[in-house]
Amino acid sequence: MAKIPPLIKLVNVTKHYHLASGDYCQALNGITLNIEQGEFVAIMGPSGSGKSTLMHILGALDTPSSGQQLFKDKNIGAYTNDQLAEIRNKEIGFVFQTFNLLPRTTVLKNVERPMIYGGIPQWERTKRAMEMLSLMQIEGKAETLSNFISGGQVQRVAIARALVMDPSLILADEPTGNLDTKTAHEIMNFFKELNMRGRTIVVITHEKDVADFAKRHIMLVDGKIVSDKKN
């Protein structure tokens, strides 16, 4: 029986930037990493450790300066901007810390947006968006403008949007950074539940108790993995 390939495979990935000041910044320094389908991974590290850069590469928002970047065995490191956009649309659902939703736009329209780029017809868009909002228990706010809901509700809508294209990976960047402890736990429990249903989840965080919801902890310091443990 053929082995299921890892969802993401990074081999000796580096990423450097030329800053506006002319300085050179080595954000990632030889990262080798496999993320298997169905995993719940927390990527941790102090600020400046390169975890945001790693998230951008995992999320196909950016490509490595060197090394191999495989997504489902496809070398996406050489993809064009539009090909990467398609991967993000179909395979990855993002949940950010801030600016998750389009302002002055209803919750429903926000959740429908990825499906518009995915070419899904209107009737199906509304149906699927409402299903995801129900799953996140926020269907009552479907017609509310995104700037009139609470922080916890914003994150739930963002998760609904992240799920709506049925992606292989949910990538959450400090998803609880702006929330109180109770709401933060609520949101992390949603992720846990989604993972239990088989969804691959990667959370970037610097909070230990958030990371504890995950089954695997990867610790980054100075652009290198210093520890990679399973709970």
Place this chain on the structure above:
Amino acid sequence: MEYKEHILSSIQSLKVNPVRTGLTMLGMIIGTSAVILIASIGQSSIKYITNELSTFGTNFFQITPGGDLMASYSGGAAEPLTTEDAEAVEDADIPNIESVSPIGFASRTVSANNLEKTVLVYGLTPTGQEMLKPEMVYGEGITDDDKNSKVIVLGIDVAEKLFGKDSDPVGESVKIDDIKFRIIGVSKSGGNLFGSFFNSAVVIPLEVVNNQIRGDDDLAEIDFSVTSTGLIEETMDDVELFFRDRRGIKEGEENDFTLISFKQSLNIVETITGLLTALIAGISAISLIVGGVGVMNIMLVSVVERTKEIGLLKSIGAKEKDILIQFLIESVIITVFGGGIGILIGITFAFIIALVAGLPFILNVPWIIIAVVVSSLVGIVFGLYPARRAAKLSPIDALRSE
């Protein structure tokens, strides 16, 4: 992404800042309303004058004394045209001339029923009257039998002033310089430009103007009708040669009379209106460019303001083309809406001006189409640069921006 969605989300973005959107549209509104207003009024004027001239027909020309049009009305200075001249040119058998109508006039006071009105008294021959095609409200016009008789045809305004509205004064009499005239008709002219002139004038036989009123043989003008419009120019040349010869004007000397056809008058009006339209269109084009630069400026500000939004859209799968089209549609909506409002304002003002000035109102469709096309083009041309900047933003730079 579907265009409907692009348009809806663009409208939504524009609605967020209605004052800014409105001010951005202002340049487009001013530009297009000016173009539509001027084009419409210009065409109305041409139409109006064409209507007037076509009342007389285009196979006419006239000769007036004096080297230019103004000199002919200043009086005295120029060598006059006389009834003898008119008879001579008629007898000269110049080819293609259908009829010759000498016209004399004087300014006098007409009185009846203890009321009076100062009017222009036209001396016409029956042929001349036929040329001017007055519409008879009551009675008859001047006929050959009326030569030397003291009969008068009143313009409708004069009749109403002296005898009251809707009364038929035929058979009554009026006085000019204490000479009694019998009213044989009341006329109204079809057109307005020359018509209103004749409505407040009176017509008597030419001989009577010369012998009884003016006391000389001087004419204001001699009108010629030609067998066909196409022959006007060569006939005018013949008449010019005839009068140069008759007046002893040597080669190289300027004419001391002026020949002009109605067609030429129309051409002059058309040229002036055309120049004016071109001038205003030029000014409006500049205003549209300024409006376009305004749109570009605001769109650039909008791209910077919405950098994070662009990052978010890219992270959920928007391609460069999706972002480009969304921003482009926004700028086109601004310019097309601005252009649309400008067109409506232009039409409204053109209508009001036409109404007040008594011009025919013309909806200038070609210019409206041009205005719509130009507005869209301004939106695309000036929106392209900001839209490309938005589309080319890297998703991580956009997400990171503060």
